[in-house]
Amino acid sequence: MSVVAIAPTRVARGWNDPSFRALATQVIVLAVLAGTVAFLATNLVGNLEARSIRTGFGFIWQAAGFEIGQSFIAYGASASFGRALLVGLLNTLVVAVLGIVLSTLAGFVIGIASLSRNPLVSPLARLYVELVRNTPLLLQLYLWYAVLTQMLPAASAAPQLLPGVYLAKSGLHFPVLQHGAGLILVAALVGLVAFAGHGLWARRRAELTGAPAKLWPGLLLLLLPLAAVALDLAATTSFDMPRPTRFGFSGGGMITPELTALLIGLSLYNAAFIGEILRAGILSVSRGQLEAAAALGLTRGQALRLVVIPQAMKVAVPPLASQYLNLAKNTSLAIAIGYPDLMSIGNTIINQTGQAVEVIAILMSVYLTISLAISAFMNWYNSRVALKGAS
Amino acid sequence: MSAAAPSVRERLFGSVGNTLLTVAMLGLFVTYLPSLLRWAVFDATWWAASPATCRAMGGACWAFVHEKLRLILFGRYPFEEQWRPFAALLLTIMLVLASCSLRFGARAVIAGWLLGIPAVIVLMRGGVLGLSFVATDLWGGLPLTVFLAVGGILGAFPLAIALALGRRSQLGIIRGVCVIFIEMVRGVPLVSVLFMASFMIPLFLPGKLQIDALLRALIAITLFSAAYLAEAIRGGLQAVPAGQEQAAKALGLGYWQTSLLVVVPQALRLAVPAIANLFIGLFKDTSLVGIVGLTDLLLATKQALGDPQWRSFSLEGYLFVALLYVAFCSFISHYSRALEKRLQRQVV
Numbered sequence: 001m002s003v004v005a006i007a008p009t010r011v012a013r014g015w016n017d018p019s020f021r022a023l024a025t026q027v028i029v030l031a032v033l034a035g036t037v038a039f040l041a042t043n044l045v046g047n048l049e050a051r052s053i054r055t056g057f058g059f060i061w062q063a064a065g066f067e068i069g070q071s072f073i074a075y076g077a078s079a080s081f082g083r084a085l086l087v088g089l090l091n092t093l094v095v096a097v098l099g100i101v102l103s104t105l106a107g108f109v110i111g112i113a114s115l116s117r118n119p120l121v122s123p124l125a126r127l128y129v130e131l132v133r134n135t136p137l138l139l140q141l142y143l144w145y146a147v148l149t150q151m152l153p154a155a156s157a158a159p160q161l162l163p164g165v166y167l168a169k170s171g172l173h174f175p176v177l178q179h180g181a182g183l184i185l186v187a188a189l190v191g192l193v194a195f196a197g198h199g200l201w202a203r204r205r206a207e208l209t210g211a212p213a214k215l216w217p218g219l220l221l222l223l224l225p226l227a228a229v230a231l232d233l234a235a236t237t238s239f240d241m242p243r244p245t246r247f248g249f250s251g252g253g254m255i256t257p258e259l260t261a262l263l264i265g266l267s268l269y270n271a272a273f274i275g276e277i278l279r280a281g282i283l284s285v286s287r288g289q290l291e292a293a294a295a296l297g298l299t300r301g302q303a304l305r306l307v308v309i310p311q312a313m314k315v316a317v318p319p320l321a322s323q324y325l326n327l328a329k330n331t332s333l334a335i336a337i338g339y340p341d342l343m344s345i346g347n348t349i350i351n352q353t354g355q356a357v358e359v360i361a362i363l364m365s366v367y368l369t370i371s372l373a374i375s376a377f378m379n380w381y382n383s384r385v386a387l388k389g390a391s
Numbered sequence: 392m393s394a395a396a397p398s399v400r401e402r403l404f405g406s407v408g409n410t411l412l413t414v415a416m417l418g419l420f421v422t423y424l425p426s427l428l429r430w431a432v433f434d435a436t437w438w439a440a441s442p443a444t445c446r447a448m449g450g451a452c453w454a455f456v457h458e459k460l461r462l463i464l465f466g467r468y469p470f471e472e473q474w475r476p477f478a479a480l481l482l483t484i485m486l487v488l489a490s491c492s493l494r495f496g497a498r499a500v501i502a503g504w505l506l507g508i509p510a511v512i513v514l515m516r517g518g519v520l521g522l523s524f525v526a527t528d529l530w531g532g533l534p535l536t537v538f539l540a541v542g543g544i545l546g547a548f549p550l551a552i553a554l555a556l557g558r559r560s561q562l563g564i565i566r567g568v569c570v571i572f573i574e575m576v577r578g579v580p581l582v583s584v585l586f587m588a589s590f591m592i593p594l595f596l597p598g599k600l601q602i603d604a605l606l607r608a609l610i611a612i613t614l615f616s617a618a619y620l621a622e623a624i625r626g627g628l629q630a631v632p633a634g635q636e637q638a639a640k641a642l643g644l645g646y647w648q649t650s651l652l653v654v655v656p657q658a659l660r661l662a663v664p665a666i667a668n669l670f671i672g673l674f675k676d677t678s679l680v681g682i683v684g685l686t687d688l689l690l691a692t693k694q695a696l697g698d699p700q701w702r703s704f705s706l707e708g709y710l711f712v713a714l715l716y717v718a719f720c721s722f723i724s725h726y727s728r729a730l731e732k733r734l735q736r737q738v739v
């Protein structure tokens with residue numbers, strides 16, 4: 001756009017002068033904002049005094065005095081409010097991370113199923129997406145929670161999903177490793193390093209020779225150390241198995257029905273949206289790309305992995321990022337089914353101390369930080385998958 | 392992928408993978424469909440008034456829905472007066488449909504709402520015209536859900552247009568304020584905004600001035616949807632060709648005339664799909680007001696299920712409400728798609 005500067009015939013003064021008007025508008029907006037904030041703050045101070053609520057963050061060090069049903073760190077009623085908030089934060093992060101992983105996996109299945117040419121599979125996937133997207137997440141959480149706590153049998157009759165894995169009224173029970181957790185961690189790390197190393201080597205080789213990189217040797221390297229350790233552990237049987245008794249389960253690990261319902265609900269809800277995002281991404285890749293890949297002699301699998309998916313991801317990553325953000329924020333619905341996430345513990349603390357302003361400030365800044373972290377990560381990832389050279 | 396459309400038989404049994412998939416799907420249908428049908432239809436109890444009959448039949452207990460229908464639909468609103476929320480609900484829906492039908496001009500639509508909103512409030516609240524007074528904490532069920540969703544989006548529009556224009560403004564401070572508001576609200580969960588409204592609005596207002604819980608929730612929903620709506624409208628603004636603005640300026644229109652008469656109307660038209668998606672999201676999200684204690688459709692259902700006699704029929708209750716939500720939400724999305732087409736035809 002080329003703009004030809006024309007000398008003004010008359011010098012604008014006062015309100016007619018654009019630069020003066022811009023300055024004045026901003027000053028007025030700032031003044032109104034500052035006035036509103038001052039008005040609210042004055043009321044706040046007056047109201048807090050009238051209700052004799054002490055202000056400040058000193059309450060964080062006081063003893064909380066309430067129990068929390070699920071905690072990943074040591075916590076007792078004598079621990080401080082600060083520690084209670086930390087427990088809540090960890091509970092929120094666990095749900096958010098597991099939810100993102102599970103919903104992505106389920107979303108891939110839904111997305112691919114809705115693109116399937118099989119006339120039995122795709123309508124079912126479409127129906128799933130329609131039903132799930134058009135009902136509130138909260139409703140789905142209530143539903144899963146009711147199914148898990150009311151309709152499942154008690155311990156003695158609990159169905160065994162996998163050997164040693166039971167689903168009962170009391171939650172999801174599974175075997176826990178007694179020894180060798182460290183060994184598995186090491187094996188997983190070794191596998192990851194080998195996988196990454198192979199990936200780099202394969203890419204360099206692909207650039208040098210032009211032969212497309214293969215995925216399976218890397219996957220093999222990733223899984224081999226784990227498999228070796230698993231075989232070794234299976235020989236020494238170091239699992240603590242859950243045993244159904246008349247009054248519940250003894251031994252093993254357990255996920256509460258609250259966490260189970262939250263994970264199932266969040267994952268299945270977001271999977272519908274993620275499936276649609278992936279479907280749109282794959283559909284955005286023009287047919288010619290596939291045909292060109294076939295003409296070059298690539299197999300269908302290679303064409304998908306090397307041609308279609310990289311281009312689909314370019315379209316899918318930005319909406320995927322906002323879906324992950326939604327999921328992280330939606331973990332706050334945990335409060336409705338009694339899973340002690342950050343929001344629900346914050347609510348308990350407000351009811352006990354009355355320090356709503358401080359607690360809500362903490363809650364909001366923590367959620368903002370989580371959101372910013374996710375969007376920063378996804379922006380970084382997006383810049384990696386974006387077409388090089390494209391704007 | 393061949394160019395010609397493959398036949399059904401080819402799509403079912405075209406390859407080894409597809410055949411396996413077909414067999415697996417058929418297996419699933421054969422295993423689960425009969426027992427599902429038996430539970431939902433053949434062994435279900437439809438009208439019996441006692442939970443014991445349901446247990447004897449063994450299937451779904453749709454009699455629960457029949458028994459508690461008015462509690463689910465209208466919450467704790469006094470039983471004899473329930474025609475009032477019903478009438479208010481119909482009036483609101485008719486106003487929304489009339490506003491979106493494109494049959495009436497902007498002035499008629501605004502006049503309709505200016506008359507309609509007080510009418511709804513009078514119907515619901517009573518205390519005048521011989522209607523008995525009903526406090527807002529007794530309002531509930533489907534009307535509350537619809538009022539919160541419609542009220543939230545109506546209230547959000549002016550704020551969202553201001554925020555969207557502000558975000559594109561040349562003035563640094565105004566742009567900064569708008570960006571901070573939009574990004575902060577979008578970065579936190581709606582539950583926390585509802586908490587803020589319910590705990591903190593009373594603290595921020597002068598001691599004597601108090602706002603009731605329903606209005607506080609409506610304020611929270613309005614502020615929350617304004618941030619998202621602003622981004623949808625900004626998307627529309629970006630899609631309006633720059634020539635439109637330049638032409639308006641060339642005609643001598645000022646900033647406000649250019650924005651409100653030329654740019655914003657086109658942006659809104661372009662943003663119809665995004666706005667419809669937001670509205671569907673908002674309609675579902677109003678269920679979160681249950682967390683701060685308002686008896687919306689979902690909480691009313693939960694309360695109906697609190698009856699110890701009927702407690703074991705949660706699945707039926709939630710499935711019924713889910714169907715209501717599905718009906719409303721798919722209606723909105725189909726309507727918006729039709730609206731989009733009509734708008735496109737108008738432009739061309």
